[in-house]
Amino acid sequence: MSTLLETAPRLTGARQRLAKPELLAPAGSLEKLKFAVHYGADAVYIGGQKYGLRSNADNFSIEQMRQGVAFASRYGAKVFVATNIFAHEEDLPGISDYLKELEDAGIAAIITADPAIVETAQRVAPGLEVHLSTQQSTMNWQAVRFWKEEGLPRVVLARETTMDEIREIKARVGIEIEAFIHGAMCSSVSGRCVLSNHFTDRDSNRGGCCQSCRWKYDLHAEDRSVAEPGQNLFTMSSKDLCMIEHLPALIEAGVDSFKIEGRMKSVHYVASVVNAYRQAIDAYFADPAGYELRREWVEEIGKAANRPLNTGFFFGTPGAAEHIYEPEEKPAPYDFAAVVTDYDAETGIATVQQRSNFKPGMHVEFVGPGGRSFTQAIGELTDADGSRLDAARHPLQAIRLRTDHPVAPYDIMRKKTG
Amino acid sequence: MSAAAIPELLIAAGSAAQAERYIQAGADAVLIGEPRFGMRLPGTIPASELAEAVSRIHAMGAKAYVSVNKLFRNGELPELPDYLRTVSAAGADAIAFGDPAVLLSVREYAPNMPLHWNPDMIATNSAAANYWGRRGAVRAVLARELNEEEIAGFRKGTTLEIQVQVHGATNIYHSHRNLLLSYMEHLGKEASLVDRGPGKGLYLVETERPDLRFPVYEDEGGTHVMSADDICLLEAIPDLVSMGVNSLYVEALLKPEAYNETVLRSYRAALARLAADGGDYAMDPDWLEAIRKLQDPERELSFGFLYKEQVY
Numbered sequence: 001m002s003t004l005l006e007t008a009p010r011l012t013g014a015r016q017r018l019a020k021p022e023l024l025a026p027a028g029s030l031e032k033l034k035f036a037v038h039y040g041a042d043a044v045y046i047g048g049q050k051y052g053l054r055s056n057a058d059n060f061s062i063e064q065m066r067q068g069v070a071f072a073s074r075y076g077a078k079v080f081v082a083t084n085i086f087a088h089e090e091d092l093p094g095i096s097d098y099l100k101e102l103e104d105a106g107i108a109a110i111i112t113a114d115p116a117i118v119e120t121a122q123r124v125a126p127g128l129e130v131h132l133s134t135q136q137s138t139m140n141w142q143a144v145r146f147w148k149e150e151g152l153p154r155v156v157l158a159r160e161t162t163m164d165e166i167r168e169i170k171a172r173v174g175i176e177i178e179a180f181i182h183g184a185m186c187s188s189v190s191g192r193c194v195l196s197n198h199f200t201d202r203d204s205n206r207g208g209c210c211q212s213c214r215w216k217y218d219l220h221a222e223d224r225s226v227a228e229p230g231q232n233l234f235t236m237s238s239k240d241l242c243m244i245e246h247l248p249a250l251i252e253a254g255v256d257s258f259k260i261e262g263r264m265k266s267v268h269y270v271a272s273v274v275n276a277y278r279q280a281i282d283a284y285f286a287d288p289a290g291y292e293l294r295r296e297w298v299e300e301i302g303k304a305a306n307r308p309l310n311t312g313f314f315f316g317t318p319g320a321a322e323h324i325y326e327p328e329e330k331p332a333p334y335d336f337a338a339v340v341t342d343y344d345a346e347t348g349i350a351t352v353q354q355r356s357n358f359k360p361g362m363h364v365e366f367v368g369p370g371g372r373s374f375t376q377a378i379g380e381l382t383d384a385d386g387s388r389l390d391a392a393r394h395p396l397q398a399i400r401l402r403t404d405h406p407v408a409p410y411d412i413m414r415k416k417t418g
Numbered sequence: 419m420s421a422a423a424i425p426e427l428l429i430a431a432g433s434a435a436q437a438e439r440y441i442q443a444g445a446d447a448v449l450i451g452e453p454r455f456g457m458r459l460p461g462t463i464p465a466s467e468l469a470e471a472v473s474r475i476h477a478m479g480a481k482a483y484v485s486v487n488k489l490f491r492n493g494e495l496p497e498l499p500d501y502l503r504t505v506s507a508a509g510a511d512a513i514a515f516g517d518p519a520v521l522l523s524v525r526e527y528a529p530n531m532p533l534h535w536n537p538d539m540i541a542t543n544s545a546a547a548n549y550w551g552r553r554g555a556v557r558a559v560l561a562r563e564l565n566e567e568e569i570a571g572f573r574k575g576t577t578l579e580i581q582v583q584v585h586g587a588t589n590i591y592h593s594h595r596n597l598l599l600s601y602m603e604h605l606g607k608e609a610s611l612v613d614r615g616p617g618k619g620l621y622l623v624e625t626e627r628p629d630l631r632f633p634v635y636e637d638e639g640g641t642h643v644m645s646a647d648d649i650c651l652l653e654a655i656p657d658l659v660s661m662g663v664n665s666l667y668v669e670a671l672l673k674p675e676a677y678n679e680t681v682l683r684s685y686r687a688a689l690a691r692l693a694a695d696g697g698d699y700a701m702d703p704d705w706l707e708a709i710r711k712l713q714d715p716e717r718e719l720s721f722g723f724l725y726k727e728q729v730y
Contacts (some may be wrong), residue, residue, distance in 0.1 A: 086539075086540045086542045086543070086546075086561075087542060087543045087545070087546070088542050088543055088564070088568050089543055089544065089567075089568050089571030089572060089575065090568075090571075091543070092543060092544075092545055092575075113540070114540075114542075114543070114546055115545070115546045115549035115550070116543055116545030116546045116549065118549070119545070119549055120545075135540075137489050138518075139489060139490070139491055140489075140490045140491055140492050140494070140495055140517070140519050141492055141495070142490070142495055142518070142519035142522050142523065143490070143517055143518045143519040145522065146518035146519065146521065146522050147518070158489070160489075160594045165491060165492045165493075168492050169492070187593050187595055187597070188591050188592055188593045189489060189592055189593060189594055189640075191539065191540050192538060192539055192540075192591070192592040192593075193539070193590070193591045193592070194539050194562075194563050194590045194591070195590055195591050195643070197563050197590070197723070197728060198590050198645060198646070199624070199627070201726060201727070201728050201729060202728065202729055202730055203563065203728040203729070203730040204730075205539060205540065205542065206728075206730040207730045208728070208729060208730030212624075213591070215624055215625070215626075216624070216625045217622040217623060217624050217625070217632075218622070218623045218625065219598070219601060219620065219621075219622055219634070220620065220621050220622070220623065220631070221612045221618075221619065221620050222619060223619070226601075226602070226605065226607070226612065227605060228605075231605055232604065232605075233625070234597075234601050234622060236591070236593065236595075236597055236641075238595075313594070317594065317595060317596065318595055318600070319596070319599075319600050319603060320600040320601070320603035320604040322600070323595075323597070323600055323601075323604070325601070325604050
């Protein structure tokens, strides 16, 4: 992490008044939605049971969407639904009814790439905003202008767009621009990859992606392997995007929505990443001239990251250092141990719900929104009935323990991995 | 079956002379251009030579389409107006596009030019085609990952012309990253020792699938991975024709000219037989055999996705 910090720019000088961007977080389930919103997302995007690109995620039923919208609205947050497949003929008939259901459930916007869905939404569900998905690979201002003229209020840019290009797009076209700022990336132009179709007969553009870009390939030239024995094989695998060090540049470029990738990621990941970006954005707007990147934000992200990080195309085309050739991905350095469900201020006893094993004597970390955190040596553990436990072994079990500092519901208790 | 219209036979060419040879071998239409604007072309016909190339193609009674189907960056947009005016003045018969920026520029700088919607993998349904149709497209170039039933459904759902690839390799992955260059750097090898361009014989072998070779190359548009097999729909021509497919595309990329000429002759023979015999059509095994004789033994001829069911 220290190398990341050392390369961080220190932007100084007078700044104009800028609008605060939306922090948009992924929510692969109702629980993740609650954490994302509680930790500071202004909006979340989810997948429904149709027309989304994450067929493996716990996608939301319409009833769960209603619950998600109700929860989010208590925080003034919005819920978007990704309907980002490229439809085939068989997918077309149900689109109208589905979009009307989303509108009726209080969804604020759909994120969509297929013009068949764009057009249907505009016609049958005018209460839904249509945001053009990154799957449309929009990376120039004229294409953005096209979609504005088609009535779309927002375009999610292709991940290939650079910071300078974003600045020009914002200067030339009056439209909301959403950009990915964190998470895993397609190394292809999004949507322009059918490796899964060829390897496994799974349609990547309808949610069947099996991440073939992360597999290992032997590159041959003149019928001989380019790698010497013992050298890493070829892969298309990209490091993950992380723009925590460049928020002032993104804000000043005029990006309206900062998008975090990861509907398949854990509660711990979503909460940690949102927590860090929320603090950074708020710190910038509290005092733009005095803004400085804080080490804790970078560390917070690092605790949940399972791949090395980079800045994608923002400052130029990624090279060798931006790809992962090493054999294995490492697990995130910290793991979700429990979530706080209650805290008794008089006794100092917290009730937590178990998510992975822990026991007395371990050192864990409690984290809450706004960067509250402290290390805790676990003392006595009891169950809900007050019986003493030698360890917290059962998923979702309610456990009581004393904490040195106050905690609150939705605070996360995490432990070092391994 | 009522006599369905015999479709056009289309191929991409890298020079005017090559276009002439392909027309001689049976092509009705040729896709040309230059890599500043079009993706994965088999060669460059610079703007300064475009008018001559188009008139040579027209002189042989064939059509000339110009590919402007790449995804553009801001800095590349200023080149579009001049180029589109040149294409229009050259008398090209259509422009293939994928990026909506091109559609806007064509409206302004080449307003009478017919448009072919050609965005590779993402042309998957007729409603999307109709969307582009209402904005000026006269043809949809279908994704290669559609099966027979989906092509038929697409045909029923639109009045646009539809173009289907019937032969050759297909692009299966396109990145704006220079993945081969990056890998050479990672290995600590001098990148210039390996020519990474199209047709230089580089290929990928996935560790679990040692028998499949996926051609890969880099150009100014990034990294392209191609299929390990070559589509060959010669035997399905009557079905495609009766479905109402308007244009049959032969992918010329990564193939010797003689191979492509043979492919065109076989498909032309099939279309001629179909035109003459209609319902009594019988395929001549020699057409396929002629292609097989020149086929790279490492690359299977396959039906692509025509008879596949995909899941997701």
